[in-house]
Amino acid sequence: MPARDAVSLPNTEAFENIADHHIVRNFVGGLRMMLNDRTTAAYFWILVGITFLGVVGPMLAPYGIEQTQYSETGQILSAAPPSINHPLGTTFAGYDVLSRLLVGARPTVITGLLGGGLILTIGTSIGITAGYVGGRTETILMRFTDFVYGVPLIPFGIVMITFLGVGFLSSILVIGLILWRGALG
Template sequence: MTREPTTERGRLRVRGFDADATTDVDWSPDRGGRTASRRARAWRRFSGNRTAVAGLVVVVALLVLAVFARPIEVAGVTVQPFALAPYAPATTDVAPASQPPSLAHPFGTDWAGRDVLSRVLYGGRYSLAIGVVAVALGVGVGVPLGAVAGYVGGWVDEAIMRLVDVLYAFPFLVLAIALVAVFGQGFWKLVLALVVVGWISYARLVRGEILRVKEEEYVLASRALGVPDRSILARHVVPNAIAPVVVQATLDVGTVVLSAAALGFLGLGLPPGTAEWGSMLSASRDTLMQGQWWVTVFPGLAIFLFVLSINLVGDGVRDAIDPQGDSRREAR
């Protein structure tokens, strides 16, 4: 079997086919400049999503109302002088007790003669702060632990993930109740209870993502270039693993606000009398029987509105940073 070599060693020259005449390089007109970054493209997709934008508007509005509800003083200096709420939330006897909504008091007054509108506006501070702070701390604890577990593996992974499994075995609310019962009431204690039960979902999520990403060929490609491990983690692994965490965290703000309200309703949240939405529901649940619907409906509506809106935002974020989002949109 003697084969005739078709060409010489070196560049390919095939009869009847000019390799150099074919093109794999795109000679379309140069658009020049920088193409949109992923973040810019994600924002474009998000802003095209009406329900998500509506949710964002409501969330921002609630945030603004909460911040500007009453003046804020830091160390005796007023940093925020506006007062949208007509009364201080704790001021009693601004009007006769248990008045139905009227022009002077659009949301009515509660049993102690406090203005419900003022309390609902001001209460946003507690609920939103608990939601944001508890989620931020949960991400801050869960993401590093999950990343280390996934990247290092071995016994470190086993230790962290078994702890996560143990915490997962408890019902969320029961564990939070137990923690509040142990530590007592108060803003930071409530946040602590929510963080202890909240970080585990991030740890598990991030670990799974890291395990997936570290097997990607571009990670091996960076190692082949001689990039140090810590740069690979920071530049290639974490940025590719973090997208689901952003979505989860956004959605979780709603869940945490709901949990805080639930704990408040059970009398385990902030001290009674605090203008927190859940506590307000709890304090006035007896009066509902007497037909005083306004005392419970308005804080309940506030919780509903905020959780619904944050869920819409979360869904919008997920659609916006979905890695398949690009190709699906182009296919349409």
């Protein structure tokens, strides 16, 4: 058996220290418990698949998302059914549906992660502040939350988009500003 290198010994000790850390143990234990339930495991793997498609989907797309597809006779493949060349068919404009789905997964994943992070940040901050400080601060924050529950979602979203402008990041911000109240319930 070869002698252990002095340089590799600290690396293995560092890895063992990380593996023994309570956060890693809790994460691995929670993941193991979650994956023991069949339904939860199925949804978890669907979420992993969508996230994977969000990362590598644009590289896998067989056609451009605005590239019109034509038949052998030169006609636009308008609303063509699924085929070997177009597994999910085409749109009325002749675009390949699979390519559009693969490319569209990335903004969906980004919106979900950033919007969800914003929702958790705002909701958790208000909840923790109200619970920790208590008293008058709690009363003010909870009345503010009650007020926000009374605001209709779609009209508020339209007004926010009007002020912030139409765009990818502004829509994520609107999602966070509208749906944070669900993190408290």
